[in-house]
Amino acid sequence: MxxxxxxxxxxxxxxxxxxxxxxxxxxxxxxxxxxxxxxxxIRRVSQIANKPVSKETEDKIVKSIVADGKQLDFNTISKMxxxx
Numbered sequence: 001m002x003x004x005x006x007x008x009x010x011x012x013x014x015x016x017x018x019x020x021x022x023x024x025x026x027x028x029x030x031x032x033x034x035x036x037x038x039x040x041x042i043r044r045v046s047q048i049a050n051k052p053v054s055k056e057t058e059d060k061i062v063k064s065i066v067a068d069g070k071q072l073d074f075n076t077i078s079k080m081x082x083x084x
């Protein structure tokens with residue numbers, strides 16, 4: 001990918017693309033049926049996005065992914081974090 005592309009994303013979002021790519025790499029072999037793994041991913045995404053996630057919201061996301069079998073991706077987590 002174009003380095004300027006990543007710089008533009010970082011400038012617009014304030015999110016470090018190296019952190020995002022490192023996280024994405026760590027997800028490749030992760031067990032998303034494991035509650036601790038899912039909680040860890042949620043906390044890491046929250047940290048990268050600099051958006052705190054309440055315990056209640058974290059519990060809902062975990063339940064949705066582990067118990068309900070939803071796919072874990074940044075879009076799903078983002079939507080859940082932004083629900084009021």
